[in-house]
Amino acid sequence: QRLIDETRRRFGRLNVLVNNAGVAPKVRADILDATEESFDRLISINLKGPYFLTQLAARWMIEQKKADSAFSGCIINISSISATVASTSRGDYCISKAGISMATALWAARLGEFDIPVYEIRPGIIATDMTAAVREKYDKLIAEGLLIQGRWGLPEDVGRAAAALARGDFAYSTGTVIHVDGGFHVQRL
Template identity: 60%
Template sequence: MSEAAVVLVTGASRGLGRGIAIELAASGYSVAINYAGNQVAAEEAAELCRQAAPNDNQEFFPVRGDISCSESRSAMLKAVLDKFGRLDSLVNNAGIAPSVRADITEASEESFESLIKTNLMGPYFLTQEVANYWLKEKPEALKGGFRIVFVTSISSHTASISRGDYCISKAGLSMAVQLWAQRLADENIQVYELRPGIMKTDMTAGVTSKYDALIEDGLVPQKRWGTAKDLGLATRSLIDGDFPFSTGTVIDVDGGFQIRHL
């Protein structure tokens, strides 16, 4: 059994998930680095975690799994438990953008179904599996309890008519946080939502110039892009147990985007 607390981070091979994994490594955790297909990127993320890790007893385990598939989710969780002998926290970070940005009058059912299965059903039912493991097996909780973090998006409350499927998937995920937080509140399992804003990732690479101009014009009050480190620092604080009496809380990581202002 791992001597360090273990966190499973979905979609951790690149982008925001990699930033989360590195910050958790720096805080002393072992990390299961979930990836869908890019093993090279997952191994790179594991090596960066090793470089950030302060303790020799930490381990970093790339684990393949498609969160949109029930059998794959179950196999992934089994692999993590077989490897570490424990699981202390889950970060539901993995998600996809539409392959084509299309006006909602033209968007396809295929795209909608794909995003719902990956962005909403995947984390919802992975959480179900992890929660049921904790409730049934009743393992010892390190650092004061078990924790689940859902990474959603400002798209859960901000309409984008060229990405309707994405917005709906993230809005549903925000409700999933509330449901799981309510269900698990008296089981020593805290559930949180991190809501990132305009973040510098592969997903936004194609619209960089558009958002550069919008950010400079004040769309983001702090006038900069969000980074993987920004989200990683917020996740680290939650997993560390710095908010033990705040289950169900939404934390915006958006540079002030959510502020209504004139």
């Protein structure tokens, strides 16, 4: 609520919400050994926070749309390939990102009548602090052909996708998943 209140006070309007919450488990643990504490932490930060922030932002966007039919806004959720790829050493993370994927569909369906599109950007292997500890592992997998585009993704790749959505370049594509994963999602033989 504080974020929305401060945005309203400072800017007076809200056109774009980007839900980019994402923390990894403090300790990667097999799902047979994972703790309830870790699960609760990830669900709270990665799913519950964005879900209820979206609720607050959506209410305000609807308010703006009713006041001005020319209002243009959108909501962008950043999920992960972990939304659909099972990783038994990070089950809590996978579930939190799968939840974001479903939240995208739910909010897209709910906000459609107000012409407020909701999108999901699904990043793959992106070079960030979160992936630094597994850099060597993924360097090897990428070299072996895991990705069609044989390189690490960059935060800028995700940012460019978000910018295109925020500009309205895909205004008639609510509920769409934008894969920023170097072709990871493409099934190959």
